[in-house]
Amino acid sequence: MKADDSTHQSLVEKVRRFVEQKIIPVASRLEHKDEYPEEIVEGFKQLGLFGANVSPEYGGLGLDYMTFATIIEELARGWMSVVGPIGTHSVACDVIGRFGTEAQKQEFLPGLAAGERRGGLALTEADAGTDVQRLQTTATRRGDGYLINGSKMWITNGRRGNTFVLAAKTEAQADPPYRGISAFIIEKGGAGFDVVREIDTLGYRGVENCELAFKDFYVPAQNLVGGREGEGFKQIMTGLESERINVAARGVGVARAAFEAAIQYAQKRQTFGKPICEHQAIQFKLADMATRIEASRLLVYSAATKKDRGERCDLETSMAKLFATETAQAVSLDSLRIHGGVGYSTDLPIERFYRDAPLLLIGGGTNELQRLIIAARLVEKYNVRETDPP
Ligand SMILES: Cc1cc2nc3c(=O)[nH]c(=O)nc-3n(C[C@H](O)[C@H](O)[C@H](O)COP(=O)(O)OP(=O)(O)OC[C@H]3O[C@@H](n4cnc5c(N)ncnc54)[C@H](O)[C@@H]3O)c2cc1C
Numbered sequence: 001m002k003a004d005d006s007t008h009q010s011l012v013e014k015v016r017r018f019v020e021q022k023i024i025p026v027a028s029r030l031e032h033k034d035e036y037p038e039e040i041v042e043g044f045k046q047l048g049l050f051g052a053n054v055s056p057e058y059g060g061l062g063l064d065y066m067t068f069a070t071i072i073e074e075l076a077r078g079w080m081s082v083v084g085p086i087g088t089h090s091v092a093c094d095v096i097g098r099f100g101t102e103a104q105k106q107e108f109l110p111g112l113a114a115g116e117r118r119g120g121l122a123l124t125e126a127d128a129g130t131d132v133q134r135l136q137t138t139a140t141r142r143g144d145g146y147l148i149n150g151s152k153m154w155i156t157n158g159r160r161g162n163t164f165v166l167a168a169k170t171e172a173q174a175d176p177p178y179r180g181i182s183a184f185i186i187e188k189g190g191a192g193f194d195v196v197r198e199i200d201t202l203g204y205r206g207v208e209n210c211e212l213a214f215k216d217f218y219v220p221a222q223n224l225v226g227g228r229e230g231e232g233f234k235q236i237m238t239g240l241e242s243e244r245i246n247v248a249a250r251g252v253g254v255a256r257a258a259f260e261a262a263i264q265y266a267q268k269r270q271t272f273g274k275p276i277c278e279h280q281a282i283q284f285k286l287a288d289m290a291t292r293i294e295a296s297r298l299l300v301y302s303a304a305t306k307k308d309r310g311e312r313c314d315l316e317t318s319m320a321k322l323f324a325t326e327t328a329q330a331v332s333l334d335s336l337r338i339h340g341g342v343g344y345s346t347d348l349p350i351e352r353f354y355r356d357a358p359l360l361l362i363g364g365g366t367n368e369l370q371r372l373i374i375a376a377r378l379v380e381k382y383n384v385r386e387t388d389p390p
Helices: 003-033 038-047 065-078 080-099 102-114 232-268 280-308 314-344 350-362 367-381
Strands: 119-122 138-142 145-156 163-169 181-187 193-198 209-220
Touching: 003 038, 003 065, 003 080, 003 350, 038 080, 065 080, 065 232, 065 280, 080 102, 080 119, 080 145, 080 163, 080 181, 080 232, 080 350, 102 163, 119 145, 119 232, 138 163, 145 163, 145 181, 163 232, 181 209, 181 232, 232 280, 232 314, 232 350, 280 314, 314 350, 314 367
Parallel strands: 119 163
Antiparallel strands: 138 145, 145 209, 163 181, 193 209
């Protein structure tokens, strides 16, 4: 085992203990009250999780994707919402770390790694989600900077975050449109940046998903990611690859929590003179749940390993995201069914797993989009040329 492996393993163990001691006992209470998990987030800061994917050169932990995915699974097993504050924060870190200029890395990464700056990704708009190229927010050159105008929807960390990677059009008529999209590092504080509202949600409660509005909001030119216009689409899409590993790992975590509750309950609950785990209908459910979870985890590991090796992994990240999140949805419903009536009550966390899981089908790119990516990559991989024999 390399030194890195044992350090990373001990961090995973610390996170596991933190989840058992500090997250699971309070999760349902905070979630039902829709209360922000301040103490938990403070604990993340102590554990260094805000710097998970920031290089040690800039004060981060520089974790490999495999370790990071394992940590995300553990956290989501405790409460999916708590991944929110570090999820898109880590995408912002990824984009800045990978594509930022040296000056941008030095200015932003140490604060982000320490959790003093809280990051987020401001991409989606009311009329541009899956079809990102439709985005309408503009960045217009003014003197030594840009003026941002437009609005963004669903921005996780919108209220408490202060440093976002924002996508805006620097060339409205670009053809194809993605060539006109640029990414900026924006900071709260100046005039013209408003948090319009927090959007109420079915699950994933306790953390904030906001609508943001920009009116002549000034961003210095040195905050254009990488110093080049028209690169934003590519930069953010690359960042979303790591987000997909993260969302897939959340799926494994939620599914595992739902499964663990189900297999314990099935051994205690008796009907017709025996524990329900001895009824074949329940046994089949448990077997399918566990098999799907194991397959999901292996897909996450496969995607993370490829990403760690620096190989192309859009196919693997989309497969992991698709399968693991559909698994979370299916397993949380099966867990609820195995629990019978009590699964539908708020006495147990099962209903929370069932309300949290659907976000995973949407966030990080919907599963319909993942299927489109997978199919396109497969056709590319198994390409048949006209000259090929029939
Ligand atoms: C709780 C929450 C937190 C979020 N956090 C963030 C964040 O921090 N930052 C951020 O930028 N965004 C965030 N999002 C936005 C999220 O990424 C988008 O909601 C998602 O990409 C889908 O976009 P949309 O909602 O506009 O749906 P649409 O794009 O309008 O899709 C509607 C439906 O049509 C389907 N569809 C669309 N195009 C096709 C197609 N070509 N073929 C087949 N089906 C298609 C979709 O799969 C979906 O089923 C968040 C969303 C939620 C709910």
